[in-house]
Amino acid sequence: MTRKVLVIGLGLIGGSIALALQKAPETKIIGYDMDAQTREHAKTLNIVHEIVADPLVVAAEVDVIIFGTPVNATLDWMEQLKSWPLKNKVIVTDTGSTKKLIMQKASELRELGITFIGGHPMAGSHKSGVLAAKAHLFENAYYMLTPLAGEEIVHMAQLESLLKFTHAKVVSVSASEHDHMTAVVSHFPHVIAASLVHQLGGENGEYPMTRSLAAGGFRDVTRIASSNPILWRDITLQNREELLTQLDGWEKEMTRIKELLMEGSSQDIENYFAVAKELRDELPISAGAMYTPFDLYVDVPDYPGVISEVTGFLADEAISITNLRIVESREDVFGILVISFQSENDRERAAACIQKRANFETYIS
Numbered sequence: 067m068t069r070k071v072l073v074i075g076l077g078l079i080g081g082s083i084a085l086a087l088q089k090a091p092e093t094k095i096i097g098y099d100m101d102a103q104t105r106e107h108a109k110t111l112n113i114v115h116e117i118v119a120d121p122l123v124v125a126a127e128v129d130v131i132i133f134g135t136p137v138n139a140t141l142d143w144m145e146q147l148k149s150w151p152l153k154n155k156v157i158v159t160d161t162g163s164t165k166k167l168i169m170q171k172a173s174e175l176r177e178l179g180i181t182f183i184g185g186h187p188m189a190g191s192h193k194s195g196v197l198a199a200k201a202h203l204f205e206n207a208y209y210m211l212t213p214l215a216g217e218e219i220v221h222m223a224q225l226e227s228l229l230k231f232t233h234a235k236v237v238s239v240s241a242s243e244h245d246h247m248t249a250v251v252s253h254f255p256h257v258i259a260a261s262l263v264h265q266l267g268g269e270n271g272e273y274p275m276t277r278s279l280a281a282g283g284f285r286d287v288t289r290i291a292s293s294n295p296i297l298w299r300d301i302t303l304q305n306r307e308e309l310l311t312q313l314d315g316w317e318k319e320m321t322r323i324k325e326l327l328m329e330g331s332s333q334d335i336e337n338y339f340a341v342a343k344e345l346r347d348e349l350p351i352s353a354g355a356m357y358t359p360f361d362l363y364v365d366v367p368d369y370p371g372v373i374s375e376v377t378g379f380l381a382d383e384a385i386s387i388t389n390l391r392i393v394e395s396r397e398d399v400f401g402i403l404v405i406s407f408q409s410e411n412d413r414e415r416a417a418a419c420i421q422k423r424a425n426f427e428t429y430i431s
């Protein structure tokens with residue numbers, strides 16, 4: 067019997083889930099997005115097996131419904147779901163970055179006999195939209211589930227048996243634990259990244275050159291400020307209380323830094339950075355990794371055209387790269403070319419290809 071999965075919202079996350087779940091046997095993925103162009107792209111790129119212009123048309127025949135919509139839109143859909151002609155055993159889940167309000171709404175659905183298990187894959191990027199969707203986006207990332215208390219094991223097992231095709235690490239937490247932890251490692255950093263960019267924007271009048279100097283460090287810490295504003299509006303609104311708590315902590319931290327700057331010794335200041343470095347260096351790489359480019363370092367001789375030669379080899383073997391930078395390049399000295407890939411597999415293929423075609427030394431940092 068074919069299992070039918072309906073994905074509502076086919077952007078970066080919904081599109082990626084749809085692609086990953088296409089690998090599940092005897093499973094038909096049906097998709098809907100409110101944006102007509104997204105529906106068109108989803109159809110032409112085979113993100114789903116079938117696209118519908120109205121999810122209600124297929125509601126009565128699907129076994130699983132997954133929301134890939136911004137979190138406020140998900141709440142609206144959950145309200146609408148109450149009057150849909152659903153199968154008795156349907157399992158509904160979402161992918162949203164917040165969980166408390168969504169699980170409150172889930173309790174209302176449970177009273178009507180509809181099973182809703184909250185979900186949040188901790189992988190993604192600042193990119194959005196169906197064109198950024200990737201089947202392997204969730205590989206090795208944590209995928210948090212927030213079942214309601216007393217959720218039946220059989221429902222959890224059914225959902226997990228489907229989500230295993232994302233190759234993520236599925237873990238269960240409560241909605242309030244979820245919203246606290248994600249505020250710390252994801253939501254608050256997005257607020258800070260946006261605030262740093264605003265602070266840079268304030269320089270435009272008097273020091274317009276400053277923005278041209280924004281290089282590695284600034285770009286690293288503000289990458290996520292390029293995320294979809296609608297997504298972050300909704301997340302901020304739904305996790306407002308946790309964000310306010312984080313902001314209180316941040317203000318205290320800033321006061322500590324102010325005191326260090328005013329009265330701290332050079333040793334105190336060094337310690338401040340040293341402790342931060344130690345904590346940062348100890349962060350587990352895969353745990354909750356949001357965006358992990360697979361970097362390959364290539365020792366290249368410094369002659370004109372060497373970079374296009376290397377990228378040409380990769381293009382010949384259809385290996386896509388996501389980024390490319392040179393970390394050292396001096397006359398008569400080997401330069402280090404750092405090429406980023408989307409997956410471990412692409413990186414391994416690239417290393418083999420470069421060694422075969424040019425015999426340049428490659429290594430992983």
Ligand SMILES: NC(=O)C1=CN([C@@H]2O[C@H](COP(=O)(O)OP(=O)(O)OC[C@H]3O[C@@H](n4cnc5c(N)ncnc54)[C@H](O)[C@@H]3O)[C@@H](O)[C@H]2O)C=CC1
Pocket residue numbers: 074075076077078079080098099100101104134135136137139161162163164186187188189190191192193194195196294297301
């Ligand atoms: N961007 C990220 O890295 C991550 C996002 N999430 C969560 O996943 C969900 C989706 O985010 P993304 O895929 O990044 O956003 P996105 O902007 O790439 O995609 C959202 C899609 O939903 C559609 N949409 C918006 N409102 C709709 C509605 N009312 N009905 C039907 N379709 C609607 C949009 O047209 C768009 O195609 C959000 O809840 C977000 O919090 C979770 C993990 C990571």
Ligand SMILES: O=C(O)C(=O)Cc1ccc(O)cc1
Pocket residue numbers: 162163187188189190191192252290356357
């Ligand atoms: O790009 C990044 O680093 C992210 O932070 C992606 C992200 C965005 C929202 C989430 O709920 C989880 C992950």
